[in-house]
Each structure stands twice: as C-alpha cells, then as structure tokens.
Amino acid sequence: MSIVVTGSTGQLGSAVIKYLQERNTGENLIAIARDIDKARDIFNGSDVEIRFGDYDEPATLPNAFEGADKLLLISSPSYDDPLRVVQHANAVKAARDAGVGHIFYTSIAFADESELSLAPLHVATEYAIRTTGIPYTFLRNSLYTDVFVNADLAASVDSGEIITNTGAGKLNTVTRDDLAKGTAAVLAGDGHENQTYNFVSSKTWTFDELADVLSRVSGKDVKHRTVPFAEQVEYLQRVGLPEGMALFSASIYENVANGETSRTSDDLKQFIGEETPLEDFVRKSLNG
Numbered sequence: 001m002s003i004v005v006t007g008s009t010g011q012l013g014s015a016v017i018k019y020l021q022e023r024n025t026g027e028n029l030i031a032i033a034r035d036i037d038k039a040r041d042i043f044n045g046s047d048v049e050i051r052f053g054d055y056d057e058p059a060t061l062p063n064a065f066e067g068a069d070k071l072l073l074i075s076s077p078s079y080d081d082p083l084r085v086v087q088h089a090n091a092v093k094a095a096r097d098a099g100v101g102h103i104f105y106t107s108i109a110f111a112d113e114s115e116l117s118l119a120p121l122h123v124a125t126e127y128a129i130r131t132t133g134i135p136y137t138f139l140r141n142s143l144y145t146d147v148f149v150n151a152d153l154a155a156s157v158d159s160g161e162i163i164t165n166t167g168a169g170k171l172n173t174v175t176r177d178d179l180a181k182g183t184a185a186v187l188a189g190d191g192h193e194n195q196t197y198n199f200v201s202s203k204t205w206t207f208d209e210l211a212d213v214l215s216r217v218s219g220k221d222v223k224h225r226t227v228p229f230a231e232q233v234e235y236l237q238r239v240g241l242p243e244g245m246a247l248f249s250a251s252i253y254e255n256v257a258n259g260e261t262s263r264t265s266d267d268l269k270q271f272i273g274e275e276t277p278l279e280d281f282v283r284k285s286l287n288g
C-alpha cells in the first residue's frame, strides 16, 4: 500500500508522516516536496521516499503521484485563493492521470455552510475532486488552535490583556498536532470512501476563557478586552501586521463573534480519543 503526502515539508504534512511512521503498519510512504533538500533534512534516516512535485508546475505532478493507492492532498498555503484553486486543480487532474486510488483532502470545517472567506476555495477543490470519480475523503479541518494560542501570548501576559473583536464568540479549534494524528488514523485505516469528516473540537472555548487560562498558567492577571472591527485592524497593524493580514485576522475574529466557529463535532474524537486540553496547549506554547 502506497500513501503519497503533499505539503510534506510543512508543519501538518510532516506531522502526518511522523504519525503514519509511528503506526508502523508497513505502508510505503512517499513525501512530495518542492524543496528536496528540506525534505531530506526532515525525513533523513527514515525509509520515506521523497519525490519532487510543485502545484505550480503541473507537469511534475503525475510522476510524483504515480502508484499512489492513497493521496493526501494538503491545501496550498498561498493567500491568493483563485491561485489556490488552480494549484489544487493541477493536483487533482494529475491524480486522475496517475490513476490514484483514493484522494484525501484537507478542507475547511463545515465547508459548504461556512461564511469564512476561506470556504469557497475549499468547496471548489472538493468539487474538483468529485469531478474525477475517484473515491474521496474530505477532512474538513477547523482553524488551528496554534493560530490563536502560540508564543505571542507572552506579550498578552506582559500587558495583562488580550485584545480581539471576537466578543463572546466561541471557537471550535483543534491543535495542528491533533489534526495530524486524526489524519494519519484515517489514512492508515480501511474504508472512508466518499466520507466527509468535520475535524473540529468536541468542545469550544472563548477568549474570556483563554484569558482565565493564561492568568492561571502565568500567575499574572490577564483580561480579554473586546473592541470593534476597525479598532482591531488598527491594533493589529500597530503590533506589526501588514494591512492585508490585519484585515484578514480581524475578519476571522468577526466570523468568530458571529458564531461561525461555534459548532462542535465528535468526528475527530472517534479517531484520536481525547483532544489536547486548551490549558495544556497554553502551557506548552508559553514554555516552549
């Protein structure tokens, strides 16, 4: 059984391969990379096969996917969504041409109902995959907890406040590592043809709760202050984000405030058991 993983030099892809290796179930693991040296550094000393493949160079992809019983197509990190649709379509056509047996795709949670600006590109990719007739599994990932909970929170501990425009909005995030574990479990298992899983958390958190957790973990009083959209954009630019990123982040927070990230699911839990508790992840993020 050959499992081919794109985005293998990224944080999610490399972790998926690590979890597949840990399962030690004898699959032939193939890592697709556009930077072969980076892939060699990551998979050095293991029996992972490394092949070149670039979403922007369609001619490289059919050979990269040759012999794949299962292909994990990890979405491109570009911020240009129409370009991402093209990159993914290149990969999907190559999967068809290479005779891939089953395509697994990292989509976005509740894609077809989601108001997140990211949703249309994922819906477009899901439909591109459906056009091939190849069995598929859509792993509709939540926003990563890591996007919100990371070493940058040290600045909130120093200042005593987390500033967002999320109000009392709930987040159903999952750590990238838990998503990788769940993805490896699905890839290594039998079946899952034409299934869609919403890999969101089974319980939500709010920024008020995050402030409480931060206070407990750091021993310093941290409060969450919620501000209007425009003030949030201004604040994010003041702390160093370029305007485009500040607008993107504040619009995600706005989606949170509007309840867009409040739905839960047990889809992931059935594959990984208990998810990483928020407090454990905060502790890890602050202490390195």
Ligand SMILES: NC(=O)c1ccc[n+]([C@@H]2O[C@H](COP(=O)([O-])OP(=O)(O)OC[C@H]3O[C@@H](n4cnc5c(N)ncnc54)[C@H](OP(=O)(O)O)[C@@H]3O)[C@@H](O)[C@H]2O)c1
Pocket: 006, 007, 008, 009, 010, 011, 012, 013, 033, 034, 035, 038, 053, 054, 055, 056, 074, 075, 076, 077, 078, 087, 106, 141, 142, 143, 144, 147, 176
């Ligand atoms: N759910 C969320 O909150 C969230 C957050 C961020 C991203 N994402 C999405 O989830 C994906 C995986 O996350 P991640 O954390 O692993 O991202 P990441 O660390 O940025 O990894 C992205 C991977 O895609 C590869 N890549 C970039 N352009 C490519 C191209 N033209 N052709 C082939 N491969 C290309 C990168 O290769 P190099 O190593 O050569 O750059 C890297 O291996 C991201 O790409 C993005 O679509 C989701």
